[in-house]
Amino acid sequence: MRSQAAAHDERIGIVVMMPDRGAVSSVLLHVDPSWSLSAAAREFARSGVPVFPCAPNGKRPITAQGFHDATTDLRQIEAWWDQIPNANIGLPTGAASGAVVVDVDVHGPVNGYEALERSRRAGVLGAWELTTRSPSGGTHLFYPATPGTEQRSWQAARAGIDFRGDGGYIVVPPSRRVIDGQQRRYGLDQVNTGPATGLDARRLRDFLDPRPVIPPPESRGVGRSPDVSELAARVASLREGERNLGLFKAACRLAENGTPPADALAELGAAAGQAGLGQREITRTVRSAYDNVGRFGPRYRASMSPQQSTDAAEHRPSHPPVYRGM
Structure with missing residues (x-):
């Protein structure tokens, strides 16, 4: 599902029509910190985006099957958030929601923003739809999922960048976490007013962290090299x-x-x-x-x-x- 969104340019006093957006980005464009978590969860579901509850102030799924329990069933969503009103909102990535995410983080000596800039200069990032900021200082770049193409989640820990695709999930605004004793929210950061492109996740991974070549097993009864x-x-x-x-x-x-x-x-x-x-x-x-x-x-x-x-x-x-x- 894709829709058009409008943004008001205060410098020239006109409304600027932005390109078609995926359902996830369309919801994120108008959900703001004043919304309750329950209201935002219902809005995603009404837009055809399945969601599920995560731990209050955290990222861990709290349903039995985790992101596999994501649904657009409003009655189920109301039941979850009636029981735990401050549950954060989890959203499965990939084909389930129509969005994939590049997750940029900074931890210890690893600065994901440096790897992100290298990727941008190398031309392997493409054009995202929008970005959100995370409470820990990271950034989530949202891209449209490529129809009919499975792109599995992966982690390039040494680069400080993860990819959230099929088999993954992300926490979305207006969810919040407690960082250094203070409650901080996920929030909309930047919006691309031009056309977005799909992301070639394999190309990005090969650039950031080439996968190791697994040597053939030694002759000691081990089967073929694993995929x-x-x-x-x-x-x-x-x-x-x-x-x-x-x-x-x-x-x-x-x-x-x-x-x-x-x-x-x-x-x-x-x-x-x-x-x-x-x-x-x-x-x-x-x-x-x-x-x-x-x-x-x-x-x-x-x-x-x-x-x-x-x-x-x-x-x-x-x-x-x-x-x-x-």
Whole structure:
């Protein structure tokens, strides 16, 4: 669903018609901080955009199946927000909503805005519809999803940029979080008054963080080299009760085929986060898988801090599961 939007240019006193927008961008253009979270959630649903509740002041889905529970059913949405009026608004990305998002973040020494500027200069960003700011100082760039083309979510942690596509979700305005003891809102930041273009997510990822080449497995009974995209997609779709084991098995596949631990975290981290696992849990599970496989042996363990080694040992299953494929 696409619609036209209008903006008032105060400098010349006229109304400027903007190009057609996707349903997500159209709602974001007129939802402002004065709206209640319940009213905004209903507005998305009325526009054909499925939503679901996330934890108040947080990003974690609070329904049983996470973003898989997203709906446009107004009665269900009213029931959710009647029960928890301050629940944040989650929105599935990709084909489900018609929008994909480039998520720019700043954490520690990693500045996603630097990578964003490099991507812009290289011509791999395209033209977004609009951007929103996040409470933590990041930015979300919204693009129209490409009809008939699946683009899975991924994470380029070393660049400070994530892509939220099929199998992912984003938190949208007027949701809020508590940062450094202060409540801060997601909000509209910039609007592109020109035509938007689709985003080639694979091209962007290859530019930011070329994917590792997985070497052929050694002759010790290991099957074919894993399809990393397929592994990540399976991890992203895991449900509660199977997430840790599923991530453990996927990480074992990468470890068996010689993928360095840092690359495994980059490949599977975003997918596991979309499934609902926390970053500490993801890191511990991947470390446990590598410790269990033992491919990196003393060299891998020597690269870990004493606390990391302890974490891995504590998290390692007492009887590692027997599995075939994935």
